[in-house]
Amino acid sequence: xxxxxxxxxxxxxxxxxxxxxxxxxxxxxxxxxxxxxxxxxxxxxxxxxxxxxxxxxxxxxxxxxxxxxxxxxxxxxxxxxxxxxxxxxxxxxxxxxxxxxxxxxxxxxxxxxxxxxxxxxxxxxxxxxxxxxxxxxxxxxxxxxxxxxxxxxxxxxxxxxxxxxxxxxxxxxxxxxxxxxxxxxxxxxxxxxxxxxxxxxxxxxxxxxxxxxxxxxxxxxxxxxxxxxxxxxxxxxxxxxxxxxxxxxxxxxxxxxxxxxxxxxxxxxxxxxxxxxxxxxxxxxxxxxxxxxxxxxxxxxxxxxxxxxxxxxxxxxxxxxxxxxxxxxxxxxxxxxxxxxxx
Amino acid sequence: xxxxxxxxxxxxxxxxxxxxxxxxxxxxxxxxxxxxxxxxxxxxxxxxxxxxxxxxxxxxxxxxxxxxxxxxxxxxxxxxxxxxxxxxxxxxxxxxxxxxxxxxxxxxxxxxxxxxxxxxxxxxxxxxxxxxxxxxxxxxxxxxxxxxxxxxxxxxxxxxxxxxxxxxxxxxxxxxxxxxxxxxxxxxxxxxxxxxxxxxxxxxxxxxxxxxxxxxxxxxxxxxxxxxxxxxxxxxxxxxxxxxxxxxxxxxxxxxxxxxxxxxxxxxxxxxxxxxxxxxxxxxxxxxxxxxxxxxxxxxxxxxxxxxxxxxxxxxxxxxxxxxxxxxxxxxxxxxxxxxxxxxxxxxxxxxxxxxxxxxxxxxxxxxxxxxxxxxxxxxxxxxxxxxxxxxxxxxxxxxxxxxxxxxxxxxxxxxxxxxxxxxxxxxxxxxxxxxxxxxxxxxxxxxxxxxxxxxxxxxxxxxxxxxxxxxxxxxxxxxxxxxxxxxxxxxxxxxxxxxxxxxxxxxxxxxxxxxxxxxxxxxxxxxxxxxxxxxxxxxxxxxxxxxxxxxxxxxxxxxxxxxxxxxxxxxxxxxxxxxxxxxxx
Numbered sequence: 017x018x019x020x021x022x023x024x025x026x027x028x029x030x031x032x033x034x035x036x037x038x039x040x041x042x043x044x045x046x047x048x049x050x051x052x053x054x055x056x057x058x059x060x061x062x063x064x065x066x067x068x069x070x071x072x073x074x075x076x077x078x079x080x081x082x083x084x085x086x087x088x089x090x091x092x093x094x095x096x097x098x099x100x101x102x103x104x105x106x107x108x109x110x111x112x113x114x115x116x117x118x119x120x121x122x123x124x125x126x127x128x129x130x131x132x133x134x135x136x137x138x139x140x141x142x143x144x145x146x147x148x149x150x151x152x153x154x155x156x157x158x159x160x161x162x163x164x165x166x167x168x169x170x171x172x173x174x175x176x177x178x179x180x181x182x183x184x185x186x187x188x189x190x191x192x193x194x195x196x197x198x199x200x201x202x203x204x205x206x207x208x209x210x211x212x213x214x215x216x217x218x219x220x221x222x223x224x225x226x227x228x229x230x231x232x233x234x235x236x237x238x239x240x241x242x243x244x245x246x247x248x249x250x251x252x253x254x255x256x257x258x259x260x261x262x263x264x265x266x267x268x269x270x271x272x273x274x275x276x277x278x279x280x281x282x283x284x285x286x287x288x289x290x291x292x293x294x295x296x297x298x299x300x301x302x303x304x305x306x307x308x309x310x311x312x313x314x315x316x317x318x319x320x321x322x323x324x325x326x327x328x329x330x331x332x333x334x335x336x337x338x339x340x341x342x343x344x345x346x347x348x349x350x351x352x353x354x355x356x357x358x359x
Numbered sequence: 360x361x362x363x364x365x366x367x368x369x370x371x372x373x374x375x376x377x378x379x380x381x382x383x384x385x386x387x388x389x390x391x392x393x394x395x396x397x398x399x400x401x402x403x404x405x406x407x408x409x410x411x412x413x414x415x416x417x418x419x420x421x422x423x424x425x426x427x428x429x430x431x432x433x434x435x436x437x438x439x440x441x442x443x444x445x446x447x448x449x450x451x452x453x454x455x456x457x458x459x460x461x462x463x464x465x466x467x468x469x470x471x472x473x474x475x476x477x478x479x480x481x482x483x484x485x486x487x488x489x490x491x492x493x494x495x496x497x498x499x500x501x502x503x504x505x506x507x508x509x510x511x512x513x514x515x516x517x518x519x520x521x522x523x524x525x526x527x528x529x530x531x532x533x534x535x536x537x538x539x540x541x542x543x544x545x546x547x548x549x550x551x552x553x554x555x556x557x558x559x560x561x562x563x564x565x566x567x568x569x570x571x572x573x574x575x576x577x578x579x580x581x582x583x584x585x586x587x588x589x590x591x592x593x594x595x596x597x598x599x600x601x602x603x604x605x606x607x608x609x610x611x612x613x614x615x616x617x618x619x620x621x622x623x624x625x626x627x628x629x630x631x632x633x634x635x636x637x638x639x640x641x642x643x644x645x646x647x648x649x650x651x652x653x654x655x656x657x658x659x660x661x662x663x664x665x666x667x668x669x670x671x672x673x674x675x676x677x678x679x680x681x682x683x684x685x686x687x688x689x690x691x692x693x694x695x696x697x698x699x700x701x702x703x704x705x706x707x708x709x710x711x712x713x714x715x716x717x718x719x720x721x722x723x724x725x726x727x728x729x730x731x732x733x734x735x736x737x738x739x740x741x742x743x744x745x746x747x748x749x750x751x752x753x754x755x756x757x758x759x760x761x762x763x764x765x766x767x768x769x770x771x772x773x774x775x776x777x778x779x780x781x782x783x784x785x786x787x788x789x790x791x792x793x794x795x796x797x798x799x800x801x802x803x804x805x806x807x808x809x810x811x812x813x814x815x816x817x818x819x820x821x822x823x824x825x826x827x828x829x830x831x832x833x834x835x836x837x838x839x840x841x842x843x844x845x846x847x848x849x850x851x852x853x854x855x856x857x858x859x860x861x862x863x864x865x866x867x868x869x870x871x872x873x874x875x876x877x878x879x880x881x882x883x884x885x886x887x888x889x890x891x892x893x894x895x896x897x898x899x900x901x902x903x904x905x906x907x908x909x910x911x912x913x914x915x916x917x918x919x920x921x922x923x924x925x926x927x928x929x930x931x932x933x934x935x936x937x938x939x940x941x942x943x944x945x
Contacts, residue, residue: 064907091892105628108415109799114892197624228607233908243503261709353625357609
């Protein structure tokens, strides 16, 4: 009888806690929805591969789910590194950010986190899996990118396709390579598998190959045209973007380790529309967004079994970034940029 | 009697005092000068100020020489300086090699299709340099350039003979793009040239080509020299070509270094370094401006090109007519037709590719259809704001300044004229960086950062020198008698300006208004330096699209922009057909 009573009390307590949690969650959600209604608009910075159509599709689903009529001002990224630096510069000057939310890689969000430029929110209170919440409640992960050397399939014969990172240093590629300004790709190698010395030595040798230096989207076009035969790294976003057009672009998939930047989304400190921002960040973890995200950018989460990203990562050595690597990657990526001649 | 005496005494006292009190015009001129000192001086002061500071704009930091030490003790700075000078000199040389014969052919000979050529040259000026540069990559890139491929095939060469990714390649593209501007600047000198020396040479049996070399060029040398200096000043400040061709190949010039200092690809913005680099540019600019003013003054001393009372006869080219036409067509091809064709081609493809049967079968109009979605409304609205407000503010200020400088005896009118010429010596990119710094560091007093107004301000300052040169020249042509008649009739100075002077100079002012509007529409360097999400304009959308790899989309936008420019130019030429010949007011 006593045992039954304890069990009953436990059950009641559990239910009460669950109910309280649900009520608290519902309360937090209602507060955000009410705030979002007042704010009415969101300034959204995201990958250019998502495009205005993708951003609008996500917003339509968002409005439908929460019964809102929010307008979106989407800014496609032309240069995530430069725009992250811009946010840092504006904040240091006491200016508000240009965007409410930024959907950029974990390395870029790492740079913001180091300077405390995200506006944290307890996203788990909205039911978001804690494993997807990063940078001290500053961001939520959305999907994984993969970065590898990419080449023009029409102009590079199969036997010449790089099989290791070191193959890029072969003198035959001199003047035919490209490097994009996402120098954090090499920064991740330094923080992970390679260490500083090996990475910097590799980058110096790569620089001696006289590569063409551009932004990622521009590099994809130069690869397709054949102006560059191999790009030292490129994201799968660019491959996905041209996939349907039949452009001759592919990854050198034998190269290992594979670098995997993760797309994170977070509200920027001093954002003009924080409620709609937090609500949108939470919404980004939903299944609806995952589907839209896959449709427009080709990206999925590498940690959700069955997704294309999950399948791609199987059997490969993949480098994921950890929060404690943020400072190192931030610093060494700038050093690498200087060695390559970007600034 | 007493009363009368008192009145006379009061009047006498007032007149006596009046002699010591400044007149209304002087007060107005002083107010306008003070406004212009602030308007023009502040961004320049900011450039100097930021060169002595480290950290981000707005941070409280002590003044330091650190930036200068870093910049001037680094060998790279001198390499970049040499690059800049080589790039500027070569660009100007390429421009003049084409522009001088072109001006002579169009202004002094009976070449056919003159009007059409004028319109095409005008369109050439309005095609954004950015878009043309992209087209030149497709033609002259060492790996994919069509011209290189053809040359390799024809001459069985193992390596591509031309390399666009070099200082020479950059200078070639920049030089070509300067030609229409140089043409219109030289046109006035050639049109009003005294033909007697030329005719004497022909009478003596000297050939047309030799006459051109020995008579025409020496006579117009001061005008050519002035244009050279003007273009040199422009060449050290331009950014588009150095950005698209130079940066990928690690070729830096001063303008690209200043841009990457404030908007770096991989690091954090460094306004202090931009300021220290800017100081070099400022010194170069001011020296060249001084040289330019001297050359223009020297040019005016040449009585043979005053043009008064002359109406030069057109030279009959005879059988050389077709050779001259071929020269013009070759130039127009590389300036207008080829870039336009390349853009049109790229805009119709699913992804950028060289011409082939496979590419032909995949042509599509989808990028045109999708343009409204990709570009949105804001860039168009902002661009329209620029196109109307920049020329309006510039021309209002220019008319007021010119009226004081040309029409009044205000003692400091020379100072005012020099003041409005200063922006000509300060490269646009530097002006924009200065304004950006002002907006970021002193946002409480100057809350314009991130708005379209800051670009309006940058453009207005940049073109006020051009505006006042135009209004000075047209106002000189209005005889004083008309104004005096107005004053005798009892009208105030303001009323005379409004009712007499303005209607007489309206055509010239309107012509400049249109030009400044179109220059503002295509300007990208300053707009890009001051770019934020809220003040995006069409010119910066082009840059963003290119960076995102949306080449077919950017090409579609380019085609639309060029057609728009052609429509505007055609319409304006029609509307202003009574103004007279091209170049009259420019």
